[in-house]
Each structure stands twice: as structure tokens, then as C-alpha cells.
Amino acid sequence: MLSIWNYRIIQRYENSLGRLSFVYVRKKTKWIKNIFVALVILSVLWMLTITLFFIKEEITGHSAYYPIWxxxxxFCYVFLFLGIKHLNKVSGSVTNLEDPIQKKITNFQLSGLDHVFSERELQLVHSNPISITGILSYFATSLFDKNKRDDVLLDIVENCISQLQLQECSIYMICKENKTLIPKAIYSNKNNCEIIKRKKQIPIPIGEGTLGKVVQLEKYQCVENLSVIIGDNEKYITRRSKLSVPIFIRKKVVGVLDAEHDEKAYFKSHHIALFLLIAKLTEIKLSQINTNTNPVVLTNITNDNAYFKELDFLMKEEKIYVDPNLGLENISKRLQISSNYLSQLINKLGGCNFSDYINSYRVEEVKSKLKDPDYDNYTVLGIAMECGFNSKSPFYSAFKKHTGVSPKEYRQQQQIMS
Incomplete structure (x- = not known):
């Protein structure tokens, strides 16, 4: 009973981290599941031992087993207590809405979406701002450089799989000639999260099934249990929950964004809100392509860019540059935007490439410490390592590039001035 109780706690913890990647959640809980398996095996062995006592009466000396039992x-109770304490600590650090830094980052993300959504649409975001804004930011920036319809549709469904941990996602577009919905992009998440592109799909007549109903009613449909609709032939059912959202262009339905999951009643209110906003992003991008306007509708790169302000905040306040393993991919995940968009952002607003941008902050930090008397006993290389550089040669090159002198010469100049 204790083992089952522990396993339920693990499941609740994993569900609370639904906005994170599946691989991350599995990694965070693997050690707990290993202990859970050990507890189950021990429980089975004890059950067999007790059964043996009852079957063979000649076996005596039961009291010797009581202390071990x-x-x-x-041990079970201690594990239960420590497990709950650990999960609450980690879960709290991830989802703590009162964290002032996270609040500020969320405000940056919301301001980045202000020009995309109306005030009424953004009300959907406020129901769960940290989770939804991060996902929307990634979707919007990932679409930034997509200029063909098929690229847009494929990007949307692929991101739904990678960012939302769904089993399957698809986009169907309306064919006016024969009044059917034609599948244009379908991705399925199977076999340890491998994304599989599926091509040959059957058109769906408008008016039939859940997707046809979405087109007719011009309203989303959320099905909690597909077996209720399909009937008793459950062997043909591949998914249990379904969420279908209309895609509009000029207030007319042109397609349907469809998502499916194995769990019954999987899609909740925050999923519906998020998918309505993703459908809106799709509408904006498709409208932009149809009218041949410049590709700056979703995420403009201007001096007041909210994501660049967020990056500047992380560099100055959290000093993320001191991490020697910091890379474009790390920062883009932290900002929850695409790495390609981040690269363009730094090139245009930072006026340099990614490496020079990060090193400029590291060099400034080195300069600050070289001026500080508390670091007089530190070697120059030791200070550099503490500021994020991981080897001597790149440090000396970066320092001279940004200051015009070597680190040793700079330190001597500061000692003379002081």
C-alpha cells in the first residue's frame, strides 16, 4: 500500500510538470521509480515468506523476522516522507508563481505578445501566464522565418508534439471544390518520442465526425472519451481524448487544428485556451503569406523587442554568462523562443554574433574583478574561469578584442591608477 501511495505521488508530480519536456520529467523521477520497484519486489518477497510460514507449520522462529520487518x-515511511519533501521542493522551484524573477520574465513575454493578440484573447493567457506565455512565445518566434504555407503548418504540428507532449497533432485544410477537409500536416509521437511524419490520409467530408462539426459550428470541440462516440469496437480506437479547434482567415473557417491523446479526459481548460491562441497565430501567419506582406507580423525585431529586453535582464541580473557551457540552445530554451530567432535577435540588436555577445559580458565581469582589491590574490586566468571562460586562449583573444590590451596589461594599468 505504501509503494502504491508513493507511485501515485510520482504520477501527480509528473503531471504538474506537464509544461516541461517528457525526457526532463522522466529524468527527474527515474531514481524514485527505481526505489518504488525495489519496494514492490521486497513486498512480494515478504508476502511469499509469510505464506510459507502458514503452509509449513514446522518452520518456527518467526520472531526473528519481526525486527527486520x-x-x-x-524504511518505507522514511522514503515516503523524504519523497514528498523532495517532490514539493522541486515542484515548487519550477512552478512558484510568486518568484519575482519569473514574474518579470512573464511580463516580458506578455509584452512580446501584445501586438499579436487582442486584449480579449490575452485574457486566456492570464489563467496560467507562466505556462501559456512561454509556449506561445516559442510558437510565435519559430514561425518568424516561415514564408510558405506548408512550412507554417508543419512547424505548428511539430511544435505541438515537442512543446506540449501530445501523442498526435494534425492540421486539416478545407477543399472548397469537393467540400472536404484535406490533411496537410500530421505528426505522431511514438517510440520514445520519435516524431513520425505521416502522409497518406483520407479526406474527411465536411459535416461528418468531430472535425466536420468544428467547420459547421465554427467552434472548437473537445471529446473526453472517443469510445463513447465510436461504440464498442475499442480495438479500432487509437486515441481516447480529442481537441479540435477551427482556424479562421477573415472570419471564415479555412481549416482545423486537431490534437489527440491516449488518456481519457486529458484536455483541460488551459489546453483549450492555448490551442485557440495557437490557431490565432496560424491565422495571422497564413494571412500574411496570402497577402504577400513582409514577414514581420508576429515578432518584430525592433529596439523595443520584449525578448531582447528579457535576454538583457537575464544577462545583467542573473549573470547567466558565468556558465561556461552556455550556448544558443540553452538561452533559447530559457527564453522559450526558437534558437534561430534568438540568433537573428542578437545579430540585429546586439550588433554582433552570439559568441561576441556573451563574451562581451564576461569581459566586463573580468574587468570589474580586476579592479576589485578583493581579487588581488587571484590569477587572471582564475578570474576568467569564474566569469564563464573555460580556457586560456579564447579568454585572451576575447579580452584583447573588446579592450585592445591584454588582461595582464589591463591589471597593471588599474594598479597604477589606484
Whole structure:
């Protein structure tokens, strides 16, 4: 019973981290599941031992097992207590809405979406701002350089799989000639999260099934249990939950964004809100392509760009540059935007490439410490390592590029001036 109780706690913890990647959640809980398996095996062995006592009456000396059994029960309770404490600590650090830094980052993301959505649409975001704004930011920036309809549709469904941990996502577009919905982009998440592109799909007549109903009613449909609709032939059912959202262009339905999951009643209110906004992003991008306007509708790169302000905040306040393993991919995940968009952002607003941008902050940090008397006993290379550089040669090159002198010469100049 204790083992099952522990396993339920693990499941609740994993569900609370639904906005994170599946691989991350599995990694965070693997050690707990290993202990859970050990507890189950021990429980089975104890059950077999007790059964043996009842079957063979000649076996005596049961009392010798009682202290061991008590220790086992104490171990179970200790594990239960430490497990709950650990999960609450980690979960709290991830989802703590009162964290001032996270609040500021969320405000940056919201301001980045202000020009994309109306005030009424952004009300959907406020129901769960940290989760939804991060996902929307990634979707919007990922679409930034997509200029063909098929590229846009494929990007949307692929991001739904990678960012939302769904089993399957698809976009169907309306064919006016024969009044059917034609599948244009379908991705399925199977076999340890491998994304599989599926091509040969059957058109769906408008008016039939859940997708046809979305087109007719011009309203989303959320099905909690597909088996209720399909009937008793459950062997043909591949998914349990379904969420279908209309895609509009000029207030007319042109397609349907469809998502499916194995769990019954999987899609909740925040999923519906998020998919309505993703459908809106799709509408904006498709409208832009249809009218041949410049590709700056979703995420303009201007001096007041909210994502660049967020990056500047992280560099100055959190000093993320001191991490020697910091890379474009790391920062883009932290900002929850695409790495390609981040690269263009730094090139245009930072006026340099990614490496020079990060090193400029590291060099400034080195300069600050070289001026500080508290670091007089540190070697120049030791200070450089503490500021994020991971080897001597790149540090000396970056320092001279940004200051015009070597680190040793700079330190001597500061000592003379002081």
C-alpha cells in the first residue's frame, strides 16, 4: 500500500510538470521509480515468506523476522516522507508563481505578445501566464522565418508534439471544390518520442465526425472519451481524448487544428485556451503569406523587442554568462523562443554574433574583478574561469578584442591608477 501511495505521488508530480519536456520529467523521477520497484519486489518477497510460514507449520522462529520487518516498514515511511519533501521542493522551484524573477520574465513575454493578440484573447493567457506565455512565445518566434504555407503548418504540428507532449497533432485544410477537409500536416509521437511524419490520409467530408462539426459550428470541440462516440469496437480506437479547434482567415473557417491523446479526459481548460491562441497565430501567419506582406507580423525585431529586453535582464541580473557551457540552445530554451530567432535577435540588436555577445559580458565581469582589491590574490586566468571562460586562449583573444590590451596589461594599468 505504501509503494502504491508513493507511485501515485510520482504520477501527480509528473503531471504538474506537464509544461516541461517528457525526457526532463522522466529524468527527474527515474531514481524514485527505481526505489518504488525495489519496494514492490521486497513486498512480494515478504508476502511469499509469510505464506510459507502458514503452509509449513514446522518452520518456527518467526520472531526473528519481526525486527527486520519493522526496519523495512520504517524504511518505507522514511522514503515516503523524504519523497514528498523532495517532490514539493522541486515542484515548487519550477512552478512558484510568486518568484519575482519569473514574474518579470512573464511580463516580458506578455509584452512580446501584445501586438499579436487582442486584449480579449490575452485574457486566456492570464489563467496560467507562466505556462501559456512561454509556449506561445516559442510558437510565435519559430514561425518568424516561415514564408510558405506548408512550412507554417508543419512547424505548428511539430511544435505541438515537442512543446506540449501530445501523442498526435494534425492540421486539416478545407477543399472548397469537393467540400472536404484535406490533411496537410500530421505528426505522431511514438517510440520514445520519435516524431513520425505521416502522409497518406483520407479526406474527411465536411459535416461528418468531430472535425466536420468544428467547420459547421465554427467552434472548437473537445471529446473526453472517443469510445463513447465510436461504440464498442475499442480495438479500432487509437486515441481516447480529442481537441479540435477551427482556424479562421477573415472570419471564415479555412481549416482545423486537431490534437489527440491516449488518456481519457486529458484536455483541460488551459489546453483549450492555448490551442485557440495557437490557431490565432496560424491565422495571422497564413494571412500574411496570402497577402504577400513582409514577414514581420508576429515578432518584430525592433529596439523595443520584449525578448531582447528579457535576454538583457537575464544577462545583467542573473549573470547567466558565468556558465561556461552556455550556448544558443540553452538561452533559447530559457527564453522559450526558437534558437534561430534568438540568433537573428542578437545579430540585429546586439550588433554582433552570439559568441561576441556573451563574451562581451564576461569581459566586463573580468574587468570589474580586476579592479576589485578583493581579487588581488587571484590569477587572471582564475578570474576568467569564474566569469564563464573555460580556457586560456579564447579568454585572451576575447579580452584583447573588446579592450585592445591584454588582461595582464589591463591589471597593471588599474594598479597604477589606484
Amino acid at each position: 519493522m526496519l523495512y516498514m520504517i
